[in-house]
Amino acid sequence: MFKRVLIANRGEIALRIIYALKELGIESVVVYSEADENSLPVMMADYAVKIGPPNPINSYLNIKNILAAAEITNADAIHPGYGFLAENAEFAEMCRDHGITFIGPPPEAIRAMGDKVRAKKLMKEAGVPVVPGTDEPIEDVDEAFRIAKEIGFPVILKAAAGGGGRGMRLVRDEKQFRTAFQAARAEAEAAFKDGRIYIEKYLEDPRHIEIQILGDQHGNLIHLGERECSLQRRHQKIMEEALSPALDEEKRKWLGEVAVRGARAIGYHSAGTMEFLMDRDGNIYFIEMNTRVQVEHPVTEMITGVDIIKQMILIAQGEKLNMKQEDIEFRGHAIEARITAEDPERNFTPTAGKIEFLHKPGGPGVRVDSHIYAGYTIPPYYDSMIAKLIVWDENRDKAIRRLRRALEEFYIEGPGIKTIIPLHLKILENERFLKGDLSTHLLDEILGTFEEV
Ligand code: ADP
Numbered sequence: 001m002f003k004r005v006l007i008a009n010r011g012e013i014a015l016r017i018i019y020a021l022k023e024l025g026i027e028s029v030v031v032y033s034e035a036d037e038n039s040l041p042v043m044m045a046d047y048a049v050k051i052g053p054p055n056p057i058n059s060y061l062n063i064k065n066i067l068a069a070a071e072i073t074n075a076d077a078i079h080p081g082y083g084f085l086a087e088n089a090e091f092a093e094m095c096r097d098h099g100i101t102f103i104g105p106p107p108e109a110i111r112a113m114g115d116k117v118r119a120k121k122l123m124k125e126a127g128v129p130v131v132p133g134t135d136e137p138i139e140d141v142d143e144a145f146r147i148a149k150e151i152g153f154p155v156i157l158k159a160a161a162g163g164g165g166r167g168m169r170l171v172r173d174e175k176q177f178r179t180a181f182q183a184a185r186a187e188a189e190a191a192f193k194d195g196r197i198y199i200e201k202y203l204e205d206p207r208h209i210e211i212q213i214l215g216d217q218h219g220n221l222i223h224l225g226e227r228e229c230s231l232q233r234r235h236q237k238i239m240e241e242a243l244s245p246a247l248d249e250e251k252r253k254w255l256g257e258v259a260v261r262g263a264r265a266i267g268y269h270s271a272g273t274m275e276f277l278m279d280r281d282g283n284i285y286f287i288e289m290n291t292r293v294q295v296e297h298p299v300t301e302m303i304t305g306v307d308i309i310k311q312m313i314l315i316a317q318g319e320k321l322n323m324k325q326e327d328i329e330f331r332g333h334a335i336e337a338r339i340t341a342e343d344p345e346r347n348f349t350p351t352a353g354k355i356e357f358l359h360k361p362g363g364p365g366v367r368v369d370s371h372i373y374a375g376y377t378i379p380p381y382y383d384s385m386i387a388k389l390i391v392w393d394e395n396r397d398k399a400i401r402r403l404r405r406a407l408e409e410f411y412i413e414g415p416g417i418k419t420i421i422p423l424h425l426k427i428l429e430n431e432r433f434l435k436g437d438l439s440t441h442l443l444d445e446i447l448g449t450f451e452e453v
Contacts, residue, residue: 009081033059126265137196165235245436
């Protein structure tokens with residue numbers, strides 16, 4: 001059993017992990033940068049270790065200092081949260097080498113899924129439908145062009161090492177292809193130090209649907225249903241819900257089984273997410289797997305009653321999953337609105353500064369996962385997400401009403417601070433959204449600026 005767990009993260013997810021540890025009777029150690037000295041996780045953890053200056057390269061990504069902090073505090077395990085080191089296979093390996101348990105999947109699985117071309121190939125071999133495209137990165141521009149024509153335009157060029165919505169380029173017609181391909185290569189090389197590009201069929205107006213996986217180290221793997229994450233800006237999710245209005249019982253069962261099969265093929269354990277796109281004809285294709293807990297995990301927790309973070313900890317301890325697929329029931333509907341400190345009126349410029357007045361919504365079916373408090377200063381160095389507002393109700397219509405009510409009573413005020421709460425309220429008025437007719441372009445439509453890829 002773990003006695004003490006170190007959290008290699010900050011913000012709301014650090015706090016979320018502290019909650020789980022406390023309830024399991026495990027001590028928490030949080031690492032923090034100079035910019036997070038006055039943060040809630042630092043105040044709430046049993047121990048806190050300063051690991052470096054604000055720049056994440058020197059703190060939250062500083063493997064040496066994080067491992068040293070784990071050793072000094074005698075931590076048995078490290079939970080990486082999401083972002084930062086969560087999908088860094090070398091870090092997971094180094095934990096293992098230092099006799100510290102990495103709370104996540106095996107490094108081999110992280111590595112296999114981290115290379116997006118290899119991931120697609122492995123999934124295809126496992127019988128998971130993948131987006132039509134190349135199985136290998138393409139070097140030669142003439143060959144790439146030939147393949148693109150074979151796949152059929154429009155195509156999307158993707159960096160094998162891409163992630164976080166970066167490293168993608170849409171090519172609508174043949175004439176633009178060569179220039180786009182060279183540019184994509186150069187961009188990928190500059191951004192990821194890996195210029196490998198692969199080609200995929202571009203799906204028009206698809207939905208993003210993903211399956212939450214949970215598996216132990218004894219071969220038990222289940223899924224916790226799907227999340228619909230189609231509301232995105234520049235390929236970054238901003239509102240998610242569970243379940244998806246697009247799947248019926250039968251399709252849900254099929255997709256769940258497909259996802260479990262895929263995860264099993266790479267020897268997966270811990271929590272993970274298989275991401276898919278669904279085209280307008282209802283065809284579903286795998287795009288990638290996230291080998292960590294995701295920002296939007298709470299919507300699944302709300303409809304299944306499963307505490308995903310606790311499960312990750314118990315699984316890492318070597319315990320057997322205490323639930324079977326047939327035990328998983330979906331109750332009601334949950335929606336999450338990511339609240340970022342950005343100004344939607346000024347092209348989503350991040351805002352920072354001191355929060356002088358804060359009122360978080362409450363009441364039945366409302367959950368706020370957030371590290372902010374009145375008097376807290378939002379630092380300018382990190383991701384701009386400052387809160388996740390999650391609501392649950394019996395069905396989608398009621399959940400939408402509840403979300404509107406909760407958004408309206410959420411006040412985050414301070415000089416210069418803006419949030420995207422007004423944008424969320426705007427989404428809730430959109431007719432397509434209300435009908436459940438979602439797509440990855442719907443938000444652009446709502447924003448009135450159709451910006452493609
Ligand atoms: P990342 O790892 O950067 O998040 P993903 O492969 O998960 O990249 O894709 C992110 C988003 O980009 C998807 O949710 C979708 O909106 C869009 N996208 C990716 N591939 C395609 C495709 N083949 N056709 C259309 N849209 C795509």
